[in-house]
Amino acid sequence: METKLLNHRKHSDTASAPGLLHDLGFEPFQVWAALLSALVWLLLCGGAVLFSPSAQAQQPTVSSAGDSGVLQAYVQTLLHEQALPSSNDSKNNNHTPWRVEVVLGQLDPRLKLAPCDKVKAYVPSGMRLWGNTRVGLRCEQGAVRWNVFWPVSVKVWGQALVAVNTLRPGASLTQEDLRLAEVDLAAHASPAVLRAQDVVGRTLSRPLQPGQSLRQEDVKARRWFAAGDMVRLTVKGSGFSVGAEGTALTAGDEGQCARIRLDGGRVVCADPVGSRQVEITL
Structure with missing residues (x-):
């Protein structure tokens, strides 16, 4: 008896909706059109927020x-x-x-x-x-x-x-x-x-x-020679090497340029690399 009463109430509620809308002056197709328009508007607004530059910024x-x-x-x-x-x-x-x-x-x-x-x-x-x-x-x-x-x-x-x-x-x-x-x-x-x-x-x-x-x-630093010592100068370049003799004008400390006077009188600055040995790389 209770089941039949519930079914009757559901049927009565469903059946009364069109009548209520009709009494308010709305036709069914107008209601569905309004709902569809609202759904489309929500989708467009959501998409604009989702794909906006600020939303996509990393x-x-x-x-x-x-x-x-x-x-x-x-x-x-x-x-x-x-x-x-x-x-x-x-x-x-x-x-x-x-x-x-x-x-x-x-x-x-x-x-x-x-x-x-x-x-x-x-x-x-x-x-x-x-x-x-x-x-x-x-x-x-x-x-x-x-x-x-x-x-x-x-x-x-x-x-x-x-x-x-x-x-x-x-x-x-x-x-x-x-x-x-x-x-x-x-x-x-x-x-x-x-x-x-x-x-x-x-x-x-x-x-x-x-x-x-x-x-x-x-x-x-190592001191390879003292001022006044005779030294051997080697000049190195791409594919060649030339040697000469000279006299140290300054001490030959590792990592510092030493002034060497060659036999011809020319003075050059060379790198001390060993015992009484200096080099110039061109």
């Missing part, structure tokens, strides 16, 4: 000076796109790959950056991703154009020479004084020494503690 905008997270994302994206230091870039004779670690600093909290719709991250001219460096951030589309620098520390871990024991200035380095260990190659402006044969027999210029990295500036 880059977030900087809405205020507090959007440091957005700026940091730009820096991280740039670093991922850059070629970071590799052991293939150096005279790494032990073929051990470097381990690169990038640490982001923080912008000066006192900076008040205006809102920006387009920010570009870049590596400043003359800068390289090595040691303490920085990445530039430039607003290219906004009411106020600004340019700031984000501090970045690039640590490059690789095998280099360290002191075995405490070494004092003036000590002559031996093979037993040094060993290979993993150090941050980019921690100092002076390059780390990678090969013992490059420094054995040379004099230490500053003290080193056990485990401390040996840098090129930590050893004194």
Whole structure:
């Protein structure tokens, strides 16, 4: 009895709808036309929002000076796109790959950056991703154009020479004084020494503690000859080599130009390369 009553109510509600619309002055085809028009309007509005340039933009905008997270994302994206230091870039004779670690600093909290719709991250001219460096951030589309620098520390871990024991200035380095260990190659402006044969027999210029990295500036330059010594000059070029004799007017320190007077009286500047030997490369 209850089921029949429910069915009767459903039938009565369904049947009364056309009559109600008719009493209000609407014909059925007018109702369906209005519903269809509303559906089309909603689809068009939704599509306009979905496919608008602002909806499709991939880059977030900087809405205020507090959007440091957005700026940091730009820096991280740039670093991922850059070629970071590799052991293939150096005279790494032990073929051990470097381990690169990038640490982001923080912008000066006192900076008040205006809102920006387009920010570009870049590596400043003359800068390289090595040691303490920085990445530039430039607003290219906004009411106020600004340019700031984000501090970045690039640590490059690789095998280099360290002191075995405490070494004092003036000590002559031996093979037993040094060993290979993993150090941050980019921690100092002076390059780390990678090969013992490059420094054995040379004099230490500053003290080193056990485990401390040996840098090129930590050893004194070799003096291959003194002023007044007779030296052998070799001039090298593409496909030829010419030798001559001369007299050193200045001491022949490694890495520094030495003035040599040739037998004909001409004075040249040559690079000391060995015991009483200098070279000029054309």
